[in-house]
Amino acid sequence: MNRELDVVAWVHVSGGRMLAVRSRGRDLLYLPGGKREPGEDDWSAVSREVREELAVELDAASFRALGVVRAEAHDQPAFSHVRMACFTSGHVGEFTPANEIGELVFVGRDDRDLLAPASRAALDLAASHGLVP
Template sequence: MRNQENQIEPAITKVVETANWILRDGAKILSVRSHGRDRFYLPGGKIDPGETARDAIQREINEELGVSLIPGTIRTLGTFAGQGHNQPDGAIVRMTCFTAYYTGELAPSREIAELRWLTPRERDLMAPMGQKITAALFDI
């Protein structure tokens, strides 16, 4: 397959399904950085076998940030796909993104080293898919 620049693109070898939370505070978006990683990501993670995306987002957010999403407020925002950060060529990440209200106090836990509210101007600190989604959310 060729892209817009007429270059041959690698074949898709793997699809990683994730569930991610979009939490905005005005012109900022909640982002997290895992221990040992150099980029920020949208909170969430891989969908386990037999798990729905909705179940995964609730589990992942509780594990990563110590808060509970309020089930009746969880809404699917959309699905975005592209080359995964730190993934081999041809590995695609398909991110099902949700919005939701939550209870509790946001705090990094388990594998999360840092959480940060990033502005669209700071999206270069994010992994490529986070940059793509942030650009779409803020229409830039």
């Protein structure tokens, strides 16, 4: 198996800690985001996924690419690796776990073991940009 899962993710940092979510039934934390629907660009996919998962609206004017990470796929039996394009953006609204999201947590570098591999790579990416101490 050598298939790569292509996803988008929102990197939100507050107080030096990155937002992560846990889907119901999953053991590790992930970043808000997911797969693009056919024809969706990055902005459309990230903003839709975040709206569906956290019930907040992202701010298009502050939407920026942070980078792309690649890591071993976790809990995705059809895929060997994940390619995750990471973006930052302001938001409007209060976080409310919705749909498949059962929990949201702000994590720091000491919490790496709670994160799926691609989310660990995204935490490192955020740190390399000075967002996480």
